[in-house]
Amino acid sequence: MFRLILLIAIAMLLFGIYNSFSLPAKIESYRIVFLHVPSAIASYLAFTVSFIYSISFLRGGSLKSDEIASRSAKFGFIMAMVAFISGAIWAKETWGAYFTWYEIREVIVLLMLFIYAVYFSLRNLVEEKARISAIYLIIAYITVPLSYISGFFSPLHPRPFEAEFSPEWRLNLILMIISFVLIYASYMLKETREDKPKSS
Numbered sequence: 001m002f003r004l005i006l007l008i009a010i011a012m013l014l015f016g017i018y019n020s021f022s023l024p025a026k027i028e029s030y031r032i033v034f035l036h037v038p039s040a041i042a043s044y045l046a047f048t049v050s051f052i053y054s055i056s057f058l059r060g061g062s063l064k065s066d067e068i069a070s071r072s073a074k075f076g077f078i079m080a081m082v083a084f085i086s087g088a089i090w091a092k093e094t095w096g097a098y099f100t101w102y103e104i105r106e107v108i109v110l111l112m113l114f115i116y117a118v119y120f121s122l123r124n125l126v127e128e129k130a131r132i133s134a135i136y137l138i139i140a141y142i143t144v145p146l147s148y149i150s151g152f153f154s155p156l157h158p159r160p161f162e163a164e165f166s167p168e169w170r171l172n173l174i175l176m177i178i179s180f181v182l183i184y185a186s187y188m189l190k191e192t193r194e195d196k197p198k199s200s
Helices: 002-022 028-060 063-095 104-125 129-140 143-152 167-192
Strands: none
Touching: 002 028, 002 167, 028 063, 028 129, 028 143, 028 167, 063 104, 063 129, 063 167, 104 129, 104 143
């Protein structure tokens, strides 16, 4: 199943990338939105799944839930890094600087990346890693809605849904978002289909 989902995702992604470079643009630098927004949404989705499965682990003690939470957090971290780097490139073109401390969303996302990076180190250092990791992921998840909400108060960052794109741009953006979500789904299916419980 994961192979079929992955093939569909790759086909959609390639078509979306082609459109990203071929669609007419008022501002060339805005083409990076087709990478920036889908990767950000994929990271939010993955972190949300890790949050849910961390709660599931604490409620039921299933090591399967711990593994799913950990793998989902890993994917989310990678996607958050892509979103942060692409956002920094976009900021350089638009604002003249890769990063500014008074741009609240950039600061919150950087904090989110740091907190989740600590999580991966924590899993390798503590005993009872499944339980402690679950508690940590639940607390760390606070940064996810916070990073989204901060967009409404950022002095420079466009507010959510504020950008005015043509219908073709909107459709391609939706296509790219779906392809990223399907890549995440295929990754999780592949990694968990025959997963064996590990000791905590």
